[in-house]
Amino acid sequence: QKKRRAATARRQHLKSAMLQLAASEIEKEQAAKEVEKQNYLAEHCPPLSLPGSMQELQDLCKKLHAKIESVDEERYDTEVKLQKTTKELEDLSQKLFDLRGKFKRPPLRRVRMSADAMLRALLGSKHKVNMDLRANLKQVKKEDTEKEKDLRDVGDWRKNIEEKSGMEGRKKMFEAGE
Numbered sequence: 014q015k016k017r018r019a020a021t022a023r024r025q026h027l028k029s030a031m032l033q034l035a036a037s038e039i040e041k042e043q044a045a046k047e048v049e050k051q052n053y054l055a056e057h058c059p060p061l062s063l064p065g066s067m068q069e070l071q072d073l074c075k076k077l078h079a080k081i082e083s084v085d086e087e088r089y090d091t092e093v094k095l096q097k098t099t100k101e102l103e104d105l106s107q108k109l110f111d112l113r114g115k116f117k118r119p120p121l122r123r124v125r126m127s128a129d130a131m132l133r134a135l136l137g138s139k140h141k142v143n144m145d146l147r148a149n150l151k152q153v154k155k156e157d158t159e160k161e162k163d164l165r166d167v168g169d170w171r172k173n174i175e176e177k178s179g180m181e182g183r184k185k186m187f188e189a190g191e
Contacts, residue, residue, distance in 0.1 A: 064070060126134070 064073065
């Protein structure tokens with residue numbers, strides 16, 4: 014346990030030293046950014062000296078408007094370049110993703126949908142015809158088979174039994190079989 018305590022104490026010491034070092038680096042970066050900002054402003058924005066006459070003020074306003082327009086044009090150009098590069102970057106990353114082929118296909122779910130609803134979903138508002146699938150089926154008429162004719166001709170079943178009873182009925186059945 015002494016080794017564990019020593020290891021954790023050393024780890025804590027290293028961690029605090031790293032945090033102190035990182036904090037000092039952040040402070041240095043912030044100071045450098047501030048100095049860079051001051052230099053840029055001193056270079057591009059000279060101190061404002063207001064002239065006394067009206068004509069000189071108007072000239073100063075025209076110069077300032079011209080500078081504002083040029084800065085806006087630069088800003089617009091950089092925004093367009095940024096949008097273009099981000100779009101290219103997205104396209105390239107999508108191509109890279111597709112080339113790797115490691116994307117997961119989503120599981121498909123079964124959806125109960127009628128033919129009308131499916132056509133409406135595919136065609137949108139253009140689809141106005143109702144699809145009655147049963148109406149398009151052929152209607153087949155039943156053909157009278159010989160058995161059905163015989164059954165209709167037989168009529169009452171009692172007559173049929175009486176005719177076949179006895180020796181005469183057996184003789185008729187024997188003759189019919191030939």
